[in-house]
Amino acid sequence: MILCPICLHEFDWSEDELYERTPAGRYQPLSLANVTGARREDLLRAAHVRCPAPVADPGLEHHLPYTYVRHGRPLVIGLVGGPETGKTHLLASMIGAIEQGGLRPYGLTTDAVDIERHAQYVDSYVNPLVVEREALSRTAHRSTAEPVDALLVNDGQHTTAVAFFDIAGEQLRSTAHEATRFVPALGGLLFVIDAATRSARLGDDSFRAVLDRLPKTGGRLDVPAVIAVTKSDAVRFQDPVDTWLYGDPDRLDPADVLKESRDVYAFLHRRGAQAWLSPYDKCRKCTLHFVSATGGAAADGRFPRGVRPRRVLAPLISLFAMTGVLRGYPEVGT
Ligand SMILES: Nc1nc2c(ncn2[C@@H]2O[C@H](COP(=O)(O)OP(=O)(O)OP(=O)(O)O)[C@@H](O)[C@H]2O)c(=O)[nH]1
Ligand SMILES: [Mg+2]
Ligand SMILES: [Zn+2]
Structure with missing residues (x-):
């Protein structure tokens, strides 16, 4: 089924x-x-x-x-975060990094689920950002939602179809909206926090709206989650953000994932951002990461010095490990 x-x-x-x-x-x-x-x-x-x-x-x-249904149950990943937190840039950077072979060090290869649709995604998001150095537009409000892109991920033995949903942050807050209908289908949660955010006290309505709609056992969710603190370039001079952002990216070491998660947790906690940590409190498996989709801020809608993503695949690799797309790695995210 x-x-x-x-x-x-x-x-x-x-x-x-x-x-x-x-x-x-x-x-x-x-x-x-x-x-x-x-x-x-x-x-x-x-x-x-x-x-x-x-x-x-x-x-x-x-x-x-x-191709989406032939390999068994697909993994549906949703980007969750308020307006302008950086979801769309992050996904474009992730797919761009995958296109450049960024999953190879982990023994993963990818193909498009739908060749035409994937080409459309690359033409409309990845190339404008990575090649043309243009900032991407805010996501338009829609009356329904479908995945923006989907990939077949192969770990050498198994293939899993992975679909990504990225809707406008404002729409995510409403549970009644048709555009959020996909939420109960999510098998992986990618929470996005803007590192430079100041209004942290109340947390994010979109986090709450999504977490409330997923089934819990014993008060907690079994859907694996990652928290990506994006735009970390804006806080790169703060210790220990720099160490993680400019560190060695090409491996998955559960001890490092745990250490980074602790550092991100402490970073958010220090800023009084406890409410942002609700995914960590509510999900049985959750890891936390510092990332930057662009490497720096846009000026007049462009990235004049080019786009240099940092650590954007780390949250995805962790999600892959926690959901079993990537097998043979020790447990991460407890
Ligand atoms: N400095 C910096 N700015 C970023 C980064 N990623 C995104 N931005 C900026 O953040 C703003 C919002 O980015 P989006 O990706 O459109 O945010 P979103 O969460 O998709 O917003 P909605 O679609 O409205 O929900 C844009 O002005 C980007 O230029 C980053 O890694 N670093
Ligand atoms: Mg968007
Ligand atoms: Zn249907």
């Missing part, structure tokens, strides 16, 4: 009922009868399955890539 990340319908699918996307963006039945070998694999790579949930309006009908 597959949980549709768009409407939360649980459904089964079969290889006899596949669809292909026409150049006009419609879906039509795809017959693979008598198609074998490399041609079959090629058609499957672009095939879709139809979510059978009943819809009121035919315009709401939706399809999921076959």
Whole structure:
């Protein structure tokens, strides 16, 4: 059974009922009868399955890539944080770092779930930021939400489809909104805190709204979480932020993850930001990280000296280890 990340319908699918996307963006039945070998694999790579949930309006009908469902239960990751905390830049930097081979040191390889959609994401977010050095726009409010990008992550033995949701911070606060419908499907939480934030006392409504909607056992959540303190470049001269931000990034050492988590915890605690630590209090597995999506602040909508992301893959690697996408590593995040 597959949980549709768009409407939360649980459904089964079969290889006899596949669809292909026409150049006009419609879906039509795809017959693979008598198609074998490399041609079959090629058609499957672009095939879709139809979510059978009943819809009121035919315009709401939706399809999921076959590659998204063929490897078993996908991991759905949501970026959670208030308006302008830096979620969209962080995700673009992460995907950019992955495109540049940043997961290779961990023995992970990636492919796009949907080649066209991924190319669209790279063209609209990664290249403008990393290559053109442009600041990205605030995320538009939407009436529904679908993943902005999805990847197949392979650890040498297993493949997991990983989908990313990134909606506007203001919309995340509302539990009733259609655009937050994906929240119960989340299998990994990426909480984003702006390192330079001053109004920390009350915490973040978006954290609360999301944490409240996920099932708990014994008062705590089993969904693994990471807290990424982004824009850490703005506080880089504060000890020990600099040590972590400019340290050796290419490995996952559980002892280091624990040490960094403690330092981030202390950093937030010192700023009176206890309320921001609610994911740590409520999630059984949670690690904390200093990151910078851009390496510095934008001026007039540009990064004149280029974009130099710092440690952006650390939270993702930790999530992968805690969710079992990346196996063979000792436990992190307790
Ligand atoms: N210094 C610094 N600024 C950053 C960094 N990441 C993002 N910013 C700035 O923070 C602002 C908000 O970034 P976004 O990524 O759009 O924030 P968001 O959380 O997606 O905002 P919404 O879509 O409105 O929810 C932009 O002006 C960015 O230039 C960073 O790592 N360092
Ligand atoms: Mg955004
Ligand atoms: Zn659906």
